[in-house]
Amino acid sequence: MxxxxxxxxxxxxxxxxxxxxxxxxxxxxxxxxxxxxxxxxxxxxxxxxxxxxxxxxxxMPQEESLGLVAILACKHDDKLMRRELEIIVDNGGHVRDVIVEHPLYGEIRADLMLSTRHDVDVFQQQMTECDGKPLSLITEGVHLHTIEVPEQEVLDRIRNQLQEAGILCNQ
Structure with missing residues (x-):
């Protein structure tokens, strides 16, 4: 071949x-x-x-989108990372990526593609196995997530729960 x-x-x-x-x-x-x-x-x-x-x-991305695409600004330490991702996927959201603004390199983005709690579990397990650290470590916990949701009500629910958990930056 x-x-x-x-x-x-x-x-x-x-x-x-x-x-x-x-x-x-x-x-x-x-x-x-x-x-x-x-x-x-x-x-x-x-x-x-x-x-x-x-x-x-x-x-490869699926042809159909879930509906709405939003960018959420978040801030937390590494202990709340799992909770943040669970709030999004448990409410029907899909986490496309994480983005941080590096002072030298500019925007750094990593594709996550997490849609279920199982996806979050696997991601967390891989981070533990490779002794990885969240990208947000270089920005003192500040980062963005691009998410997809089926409707505005789901996005509002995710934002409210992230706000209640002390994760969502004031937008």
Whole structure:
């Protein structure tokens, strides 16, 4: 199989996947190194295709949106991170990403793609296993989340609960 064929099949795999696909899984599937997969993903992205690299693997966005997209400004220590994410997903929200404003590098964004409590559990487990720290550590807890919700009522409920938990910045 040549490079172009592998990239086409890789893209097909991502389009039809119903869960994130890890670099390790894809490298095994195509019998190449993980670094080759990383390079292939970069080339595909450079061609204009949106592929998210999440803590659980690569995903492509679903065609249909949940409805409304909002950006929430939050501030908390790492002890409240799980609670913040649970409030969003338990109320029917989807957490696309986390964004921080670095004083030197500017905006730093990481794709999260969390929709369920199970997704939050896996994310938290991976952070613990790799001894990772939240991006918001570099901004004293201040960060943004892009979220999707099905309707305004859900967004209002999420905002209210984050406010009650002392997580939402005054907007």
């Amino acid at each position: 040549d490079t172009q064929e592998r990239r086409r099949l890789l893209l097909d795999s991502l389009r039809t996947a119903n869960k994130p696909l890890t670099g390790a899984f894809l490298s095994k599937k195509f019998n190449v190194s993980r670094q080759i997969i990383v390079g292939d993903i970069s080339v595909i992205r450079a061609g204009g295709v949106t592929i998210y690299a999440t803590p659980r693997g690569y995903v």
